[in-house]
Amino acid sequence: MIPDKIFKQSIRRYFKCIAPYMEDDSVSEIMINGPDDIWIEVGGKLKKTDATFENNDDLLGGVKNIAQFVGKTLNVLNPRLDARLPDGSRVHVVIPPCARNGISVAIRRFGEFDLSLQKLIEFGSIHPVGAEFIDICVQMERNIIVAGGTGSGKTSLLNCVSAKIREDERIIVIEDSQELQLQQPHVLMLETKGADAKGRGAVGIGDLFHSAMRLRPDRIVIGEIRGGEALTLLQAMTSGHGGTMSTCHATYPDDTLRRLETMSMMSNVEMPLAALRSQVASAIQVIIQTSRFNDGSRKITHIAEVLGLDTNGEYQIRPIFVFRNRGNDPDTGDVLGEHVAVGNLPTFLEHIYERGINIDERWFQPPPDAR
Numbered sequence: 001m002i003p004d005k006i007f008k009q010s011i012r013r014y015f016k017c018i019a020p021y022m023e024d025d026s027v028s029e030i031m032i033n034g035p036d037d038i039w040i041e042v043g044g045k046l047k048k049t050d051a052t053f054e055n056n057d058d059l060l061g062g063v064k065n066i067a068q069f070v071g072k073t074l075n076v077l078n079p080r081l082d083a084r085l086p087d088g089s090r091v092h093v094v095i096p097p098c099a100r101n102g103i104s105v106a107i108r109r110f111g112e113f114d115l116s117l118q119k120l121i122e123f124g125s126i127h128p129v130g131a132e133f134i135d136i137c138v139q140m141e142r143n144i145i146v147a148g149g150t151g152s153g154k155t156s157l158l159n160c161v162s163a164k165i166r167e168d169e170r171i172i173v174i175e176d177s178q179e180l181q182l183q184q185p186h187v188l189m190l191e192t193k194g195a196d197a198k199g200r201g202a203v204g205i206g207d208l209f210h211s212a213m214r215l216r217p218d219r220i221v222i223g224e225i226r227g228g229e230a231l232t233l234l235q236a237m238t239s240g241h242g243g244t245m246s247t248c249h250a251t252y253p254d255d256t257l258r259r260l261e262t263m264s265m266m267s268n269v270e271m272p273l274a275a276l277r278s279q280v281a282s283a284i285q286v287i288i289q290t291s292r293f294n295d296g297s298r299k300i301t302h303i304a305e306v307l308g309l310d311t312n313g314e315y316q317i318r319p320i321f322v323f324r325n326r327g328n329d330p331d332t333g334d335v336l337g338e339h340v341a342v343g344n345l346p347t348f349l350e351h352i353y354e355r356g357i358n359i360d361e362r363w364f365q366p367p368p369d370a371r
């Protein structure tokens with residue numbers, strides 16, 4: 001592995017043609033589709049650039065350097081790479097034979113982590129009281145899932161939500177590649193690893209979760225739930241490990257629960273669907289749904305509580321705050337609409353009072369025009 005400082009210098013050398021974008025805070029993503037097709041995302045919109053690498057070897061040298069920096073191998077046998085750069089950017093690389101356009105790279109820039117729930121309020125991404133309610137859910141140790149589509153801001157939001165965990169808690173973070181940046185003093189970071197060339201030695205999210213449970217956690221934060229490990233996590237959440245938070249790829253609260261259900265079925269454990277559903281419904285208590293809109297903005301579209309199953313075995317979800325979308329401004333193309341309270345009180349209101357947390361029932365009243 002190469003030290004950070006030397007690596008930063010070599011990134012500047014190998015990725016000279018995209019260096020201006022790597023330093024421009026308005027660029028959120030850089031996409032390389034072979035040596036001479038480079039795109040960037042600015043303000044949520046894609047733009048093709050004039051930048052090019054000298055040739056394929058130039059680009060290959062760069063991505064191999066990244067692999068070396070994170071201690072992974074990138075070659076014909078291991079043609080995919082997940083990595084994180086010292087500036088916090090997340091990189092994914094796919095090389096031929098799996099990438100038909102040539103070496104394909106996406107660099108997601110987070111910069112030094114500076115998003116917060118307060119900033120999300122300023123961006124119009126969340127209802128101010130919604131942000132307050134999320135803080136309360138964290139203090140009340142609710143099990144929270146942040147859900148959304150690809151690039152909708154799930155990881156950024158989980159970063160903001162996890163920032164609300166108290167400083168005196170021991171937090172264990174489990175990720176595929178390091179993206180979360182917790183600022184609390186007592187944080188243990190665990191990272192999965194792939195198998196070797198002979199298919200041996202893979203350590204997945206489920207394995208690390210097993211370890212986390214034995215490492216005396218107050219909180220477990222999981223970067224993303226993607227597969228059969230979902231069942232292990234759900235079982236731990238129902239067996240009294242409160243306050244767990246993670247993200248999941250889904251576009252609507254109901255879809256989020258179904259997705260967790262489907263992922264649980266990918267585990268080796270056979271379980272009747274009814275039992276699985278009741279497990280999902282009792283494990284997940286709060287869903288924060290985020291979405292990327294057609295103007296490039298990201299907004300929290302739902303903050304909802306999961307109540308359980310109804311008599312037909314369907315999920316009961318109680319929205320607390322939603323984003324009311326009113327289409328796009330015909331001149332600017334900006335998404336119009338507002339975040340509103342739906343008029344539902346949280347089910348655990350009494351417990352919030354008992355804990356002496358500041359809360360006002362008026363926060364949950366819808367605006368007059370929505371009643």
Ligand SMILES: Nc1ncnc2c1ncn2[C@@H]1O[C@H](COP(=O)(O)OP(=O)(O)OP(=O)(O)O)[C@@H](O)[C@H]1O
Pocket residue numbers: 028029108109110120123125148149150151152153154155156157297298299
């Ligand atoms: N509220 C927001 N407003 C504007 N930009 C945002 C917001 N939240 C996140 N972003 C930007 O959107 C991009 C995607 O964010 P993020 O990585 O959190 O999404 P994701 O849903 O986790 O993506 P993936 O599905 O790839 O894991 C990042 O560049 C991030 O800086």
Ligand SMILES: [Mg+2]
Pocket residue numbers: 154155156224
């Ligand atoms: Mg993510």
